[in-house]
Amino acid sequence: MADNNYEPSAEAKAGRPFPVSWDQFHRDCRALTWRLNEVGPFHAVIAITRGGLVPAAIVARELGLRVIDTVCVASYDHDKQSDLQVLKGVSPDVAKLGGGTGKGLLIVDDLVDTGTTGRLVRQMLPDAHFATVYAKPKGKPLVDTFITEVSQDTWIHFPWDTALSFQPPIRP
Numbered sequence: 001m002a003d004n005n006y007e008p009s010a011e012a013k014a015g016r017p018f019p020v021s022w023d024q025f026h027r028d029c030r031a032l033t034w035r036l037n038e039v040g041p042f043h044a045v046i047a048i049t050r051g052g053l054v055p056a057a058i059v060a061r062e063l064g065l066r067v068i069d070t071v072c073v074a075s076y077d078h079d080k081q082s083d084l085q086v087l088k089g090v091s092p093d094v095a096k097l098g099g100g101t102g103k104g105l106l107i108v109d110d111l112v113d114t115g116t117t118g119r120l121v122r123q124m125l126p127d128a129h130f131a132t133v134y135a136k137p138k139g140k141p142l143v144d145t146f147i148t149e150v151s152q153d154t155w156i157h158f159p160w161d162t163a164l165s166f167q168p169p170i171r172p
């Protein structure tokens with residue numbers, strides 16, 4: 001029987017796949033850190049889980065930062081966007097370091113897409129610096145620093161979501 005409730009996933013709607021290798025991701029995170037180094041210094045890094053954990057670790061290593069916090073949010077169930085849920089906010093110690101408004105704090109995420117997640121963290125910490133590795137046009141205005149812009153119809157495949165697999169040759 002036909003499923004009349006079928007709703008295409010965000011990935012299917014985006015259409016254009018953009019696979020990123022570990023190597024490429026590491027290089028892009030380093031490039032991001034070179035830019036952030038011009039903006040800092042920062043008291044602490046706040047990773048937006050889960051995707052922000054990997055770039056936050058690399059950025060923190062490069063900037064010599066050892067105070068790392070998380071804001072835990074969920075907005076996509078695999079690739080279907082649902083209501084944004086805040087599962088954990090900023091820890092009181094780190095909020096204090098940022099004077100309550102986030103001044104001197106660095107928020108890191110892997111990407112901005114529609115900007116829903118970015119908007120929420122900006123509301124929580126309006127004076128923090130918000131950095132992402134990748135940015136799509138709708139979310140770009142929310143980010144202070146990013147490295148690579150991709151089109152809105154691109155779906156980024158991160159190395160922790162993918163695995164090497166056989167590809168048949170183009171000409172059989």
Ligand SMILES: O=P(O)(O)OC[C@H]1O[C@H](OP(=O)(O)OP(=O)(O)O)[C@H](O)[C@@H]1O
Nearest residue numbers: 049050051075076112113114115116117
């Ligand atoms: O700009 P938006 O449209 O809000 O999309 C961007 C957010 O979506 C992804 O997170 P997701 O909620 O899928 O969770 P994850 O980080 O745990 O993979 C990504 O890591 C960003 O945080």
Ligand SMILES: Nc1nc2[nH]cnc2c(=O)[nH]1
Nearest residue numbers: 076113154155156157158
């Ligand atoms: N992996 C992945 N997650 C997302 N969440 C919102 N947009 C994207 C995207 O392009 N790739």
Ligand SMILES: [Mg+2]
Nearest residue numbers: 049050051052
């Ligand atoms: Mg995320």
